[in-house]
Amino acid sequence: MTKKLNFIRQHILDLPAYQPIFPLDVLAEELGxxxxxxxxxxxxxxxxGPLPEVKEVLSEIDSYHIYPDPESRQIRNLLAEHHNLPQECIVxxxxxxxxxxxxxxxxLDPGDKIVNCPPTFGMYAFDGLLNRAEVISIPRNPDFSLNLPALISAVEIYQxxxxxxxxxxxxDGSTISEDDFVQLVNLPILxxxxxxxxxxxxxxxxxxxxISDYPNLIxxxxxxxxxxxxxxxxxxxVFPAEMTPVLMKAKQPYNVSVAAEAAAVITMKHLSKAEERVAKIIEQRNQLLVGLAQIPWLSTYPSQANFILCKVMHRSAREVRDGLRNQGVLVRYFDKPGLSDHIRISIGTEEQNQQLLCALKGMSKL
Ligand SMILES: Cc1ncc(COP(=O)(O)O)c(C=O)c1O
Structure with missing residues (x-):
């Protein structure tokens, strides 16, 4: 019998997999x-979805067989103008x-440390481990605000x-207070x-x-x-200007596709139209908060984003996710500390949000 060869780096073998969202057709088939x-x-x-102009532009491009611009000059120019920054700051x-x-x-060198504040976006810890960093977790307070004293002492202790x-x-959709930001950005950390x-x-x-005031801010x-x-x-x-050449050197040369850059460019050229849609989503978020307040076993957190986190009371959050899913309504459930009794609902169109509310009301009777 031949000996099984193991070529894979041990820390990658040990890495817990990131849980991405399933593709829609896979889920549709599973749910029938x-x-x-x-x-x-x-x-x-x-x-x-994207602006109609995006679909138009993508159907007209005749250079899909040519590699994209490795420096994505067109979109960088537009973004530099939009943010009133030199193009050299943008990657x-x-x-x-x-x-x-x-x-x-x-x-990061192997063994370097990064600070993560869960519950939060999972890729920070995942990529940290992938890059052989030690991830120092400083959990957020129960209201999801940052634990500033713990963060400051973690920076002091672990460097x-x-x-x-x-x-x-x-x-959860909460934002960082100005005071917290100022304290954090003044720490010796990127x-x-x-x-x-x-x-x-x-x-x-x-x-x-x-960005222009802090050389350690991205x-x-x-x-x-x-x-x-x-x-x-x-x-x-948006990076400190001296970091950009290093990032440009280290990235894959053709990391941004012709289609992606063209779509972003046309969106920036029709910014006010895209902003109108954002305004509609915010309006829907505020309406959905009112609707969710009528579900006695859900309690919502205020949100500054396009989703609402809900604490599920007197029943299991996982079962709520499954019950909604069986009716074709997909929401996010996280089987993680601090979140296992929560669901996160992204803001949909008015019709989508109404369907969700109807399904939740139906579950109230169970
Ligand atoms: C906080 C946060 N950052 C980044 C991303 C990923 O963004 P992108 O689609 O540009 O990779 C997400 C996606 O859910 C996110 O929640």
Whole structure:
């Protein structure tokens, strides 16, 4: 018998798998429900999809056989203009996800430490482990605010290189207070603020204007949520200018596809139209909060994002997720500490939200 060869690095073998969302057709088949009948409120996607102009532009491109611009110049120019920043500060990624990994790849040596504040977006800890970092977890307070004293002493004790904070945070939708931000950014650490949902928050929350004041601050953005381009994979980061050449050197040369860049460019050119859709989602979020308040066994958290986290009382959150799923309504359940009695509902169209509320009301009778 031949000896089984093991070529895989041990820390990758040991890595717990990230739990992504199942593709719609797989779920539809599993549930025996037509995929067009599924009400997808589980991945914080944009229920309106991309602008119609995106579909038009994508159907007209005649250069799909040519590699994309490795420097994504067109979209970087537009973003630089939009944020009133030099183009040298902006790096484009295949989603913010790629940039989270890229930052770690250029910053971390094996054994370096990063700080993570769960419950939060799972990729920070996942990519940290993938990059052989030690992940120092400083759990949030029960209301999901940051535990500042614990964070400050963790930085002192462990001397981590990096800290990741989503603003607003996924899964609860809370934002970082100005006071917390100022205390954190003044620590000897590279602070990455992930603004994947910032367009859904109150005006003035973005930390991009602070970039020029702090050489240890990075802000990430994505076109997945507000612009409805999750399937095309495009996001960007605003970096201290001296980091950009290193990121450009370390990234895959053709990381952003021709289609993704063109879609982002046309969206930026029709920004006010995309913003109108964001405003509709915010309006729907506020209406859904009112509707959810009528479900006596759910309690909601205020949200500055395109989702609402709900605590499920007197019944199991997993069963609520399953019960909704059997009716074709998909919401997110996390089997994780601090979240196992919660579900997260992404904001849909008015019709989608009504269907969800109806299904929840029906479950109240059980
Ligand atoms: C906080 C946060 N950051 C980043 C992402 C991923 O963004 P992208 O689709 O651009 O990779 C998500 C997706 O759910 C998220 O919740």
């Amino acid at each position: 429900i037509d995929k067009n009948q599924l009400n997808k409120l589980d991945a914080n996607e944009n229920p309106f 484009i990624g295949a989603g913010a996800d790629e940039l989270i990994d890229l930052i770690m790849r250029i910053v 981590p290189k990096l800290m990741f904070l989503a603003n607003p945070n996924n899964p 602070l990455v603020i992930d603004e994947a949902y910032i367009q859904f928050s109150d005006p003035g929350q973005t930390l991009i204007p602070q 802000v990430l953005r994505t076109f997945s949520k507000w612009a409805g381009l999750a399937g095309l994979r495009i996001g960007y980061g």
